[in-house]
Amino acid sequence: EAAMSEAMQAKVVNDAVAYAISIADSHGRNAEWAEKAVREAASLPAHQALELNVIDMVAPNFDSLISQLEGWQVTMLDGSVVTLHTQGATIKEVKMNWVEDFLYAIADPNIAYILLSLAMLGLMVEITNPGLIFPGVVGGICGLLAFYSLGMLPVNYAGVLLVVLAFGLFIAEVFTTTFGLFTAGGITSLVIGSLILFKGGPLFQINPWLIAIVSISIAALFAFVINRVIKAHRHQATTGREELVGKSAIVKVALEPEGTVFFKGERWTAVSEKGRVEPGEE
Known part of the structure; x- marks a missing residue:
């Protein structure tokens, strides 16, 4: 301004x-x-x-x-x-119904942040594991409730954009092999966005412990995923043709040079590089 x-x-x-x-x-x-x-x-x-x-x-x-x-x-x-004549007046207390109580309860910065975080996690799980349905449904419901809650609070749109950017970086991490680069950027964006998500002074500030818990939880989740990806890249294949390299098998049909061998209960077609190999030999 x-x-x-x-x-x-x-x-x-x-x-x-x-x-x-x-x-x-x-x-x-x-x-x-x-x-x-x-x-x-x-x-x-x-x-x-x-x-x-x-x-x-x-x-x-x-x-x-x-x-x-x-x-x-x-x-x-x-x-x-x-x-005014108030002495002896009948006082009627009008209470909120359960729907109004619920909507009033979620119009709270911390509740809005929790709903937004659950929406992100649910949608991330659904996007990375299509067909699970349940995480997507939960994420969608939490997202709609989060939008309602945010609409009732003094939102800083720069904070919202940073949180959305964090969500995008987390999704990008799943579909790329940056080994944590997008996750680090997402966590940074999430923390900064969370700190400035609401305007209006201390009354509308998110509890720092809540921000820490959400950030650490997401970081731990992606650390686990990245660790599994790295192990998968380093691990030698144990199924299919790759498993047969360097292994010995029993000849069932003579190799002349092509024949059939038996390996771990399975029949495979093989070609000998050293001439004829008789049945029963390795």
Whole structure:
């Protein structure tokens, strides 16, 4: 974002001050403190706010609030005055249903991050092992829930792009032979993206331990996969024709020079390089 000039900053602050003062005056509040709150980012404890006419009352609990509101007069937008009668009022508590409870619970930075991580893992397993179905279904569901959760939170799109880049690098690692290069880049991208995934200060920060657990888990998974790939490259083939190289077999049908040999219970066609070989010989 381009930095504002000093003149523009002063204009913005003055506009905000004028708006705050107009609101304070219309509600009979302390206009002087309203200006101070804008210019100096001032704050007050509850009892001082009451003394300076910044707030109407201090209520330590709901019952106290109901008691203090008895006889309170409120000026409506049309200028009429309404007197509140709260003593003996019937209080009806409206609770969220289970769907609302669930959606409220997942609208949390840590839960959103867990869902996003599970979505990545599930989809990676499905892509690398087509036909398993279950990991893909779980990953898809977690992905949709993660998108809903992210939509309810102040997301930093640079962080989202870094996490998506990490996912792409992890997939690339599976289909290439970089032996960890893409994984290292993916882990780096994932950690940085996770740290800046949300805006809004400490309230919306992901728990660092959660980031560490997810990153280490993915790193361990790919370390295992890479280790298996390296071993597979180094391991000599133990099946098919490659297994027969350098081995001895029993001749079943004379080699003249072509014939048949028996090896580990299997019949193979063989050609002799040293002339005729009789049945029963090796």
